[in-house]
Amino acid sequence: MPPYSFGATMVAQYKSLSHVKIASTDEEREAIFRFRYRVYIEEMNQRPAHADHRRQQLCDPHDRSAVLFYIREGDEVVASVRRNFIDLADCPPGWCEAFALDRFAGFAAGALTVSSRFVIAHRLRHSTIAARLVAGAYRHSREAGVRFDFLLCRWYLIDLYEHLGYRRYLHNYRDPNEPVGLMTPMVCVPEDAEYLRSVGSPFARVADGFPNDITGGVWLFEQFPQLPEFSSVRSTPLEGRWSKLRQILGGPPEQIIRMLRGLSEVDAKALLKHAILHRVRVGRVILQPGDQLGALFIVVSGTVALDYPGNSDRPPNILSVGECFAAEGLLASCGATGQAVALSEVQLLILPEQTVVQTERKHPQTVCRLRTNLLQEPCGKFLSPVVLHPGKQQTNDRLH
Secondary structure, three states, X not given: OOOOOOOHHHHHHHHHHHHOEEOOOHHHHXXXXXXXXXXXXXXXXXXXXXXXXXXXXXXXXXXXXXXXXEEEEOOEEXXXXXXXXXXXXXXXXXXHHHHOHHXXXXXXOOOXXXXXXXXXXXXXXXXXXXXXHHHXXXXXXXXXXXXXXXXXXXXXXXXXXXXXXXXXXXXXXXXXXXXXXXXXXXXXXXXXXXXXXXXXXXXXXXXOOOOOOOHHHHHHHHHOXXXXXXXXXXXXXXXXXXXXXXXXXXXXXXXXXXXXXXXXXXXXXXXXXXXXXXXXXXXOEEEOOOOOOOEEEEEEEOOEEEEOOOOOOOOOEEEOOOOEEOOHHHHHOOOOOOEEEEOOOEEEEEEEHHHHHHHHHHOHHHHHHHHHHHOOOOXXXXXXXXXXXXXXXXXXXXXX
């Protein structure tokens, strides 16, 4: 499962939406900035741009005009998400490029928003807090007349955001201010309750209290004809996804994917249950040294060059079907050690590290075999034994 769950028990908490606040004073906003700093820098050991280490706050220029939603427990902020209304006449160039906003120019002012900085306190990561926060933000979007809400998603969180009702609709984008590798643009059409219900989104229950309309979803499909290649994982049963993966690979995944060798089909299916197929265009830099990870990347079609700039001890590798990279996050709790570039159009199978950690609790022998196999992969065999930490995992409390 992804690191945050939005199941039925959480949906039942919508009666608590009044606990979701909007920051209206400098004191409230600064409390949110300190909370972000605590999670990003002190808990997750990240180095995001715009961190103010003297004041121990994390904010950036987008905060000046943002709506900041938050939840408190006592005097402590424990959850927050940011939303910016887009003015196409004065829009940050990065957003225009990432989300193809020129295609949305026909919509009225106030109809487009960008969500970001979704942060939950570590100790509440499996509580109802996350569901209450996003439900409150969704309700606000309906009350404000938002037609499209955009975000940039780290690949290992795609399944989670698809469950909420966001859709992949464009190819990947690298944010120069965030060392997290390529990200995928996603968009939610708040009024399209029919689509929300089709993916089991917890927003669908909130949507029942508003007039709903599928025209935004129909327009999106017409404008971005590549949408079918980004079909939600939850819209296809596991057997159908396994069959598709077998077809792409040209044989049984547990035999062709090297890190699965020695596993039965049943064990391999259980491990890959939440894995996502995702395309990368030729020439794109997938990862750079130091990028934060969060998933294993398995090549299921095409080729990827894995290089180690400045490290003459590690030769470059050309990865083909069945090979993986980015295992250093799982094996050594560190960022990317190499640069990965798509040499052709590539399909990757993205396996979240959190899924591996959760599988290990029920099936330790499966994950033991996986780790052994990963140490034989190009991304694992050069890691120093001193930094290998089997059984340890850095958990991300940020939903970027």
